[in-house]
Amino acid sequence: MQQLNELNDAWALMFPSVAVPSDVQWTVWRLAYSDTIVRKGLAELGKKYMKLNGSMDTDHMLRFASAIMNRLSHESHAPWAKKGKSQ
Numbered sequence: 001m002q003q004l005n006e007l008n009d010a011w012a013l014m015f016p017s018v019a020v021p022s023d024v025q026w027t028v029w030r031l032a033y034s035d036t037i038v039r040k041g042l043a044e045l046g047k048k049y050m051k052l053n054g055s056m057d058t059d060h061m062l063r064f065a066s067a068i069m070n071r072l073s074h075e076s077h078a079p080w081a082k083k084g085k086s087q
Helices: 002-014 023-032 035-051 058-077
Strands: none
Touching (some): 002 023, 023 035, 023 058, 035 058
């Protein structure tokens, strides 16, 4: 519960005019991805949101964040992403 509150607080700070995602959405992300990937996904969303001057609707934001988290998750499991491996 503490982590959910922290995520909601982070979202509210980054996107003050956008409603925070539902508890269900946070749960989906937290079950599918590590805490690090969820936080990195939100950071990338923040960059995109700023680049577009806040013109993303909530659905676009959630889909973009999910896509980033999915990409980061796959990259972290790729053989070339392992330390000590050459590309």
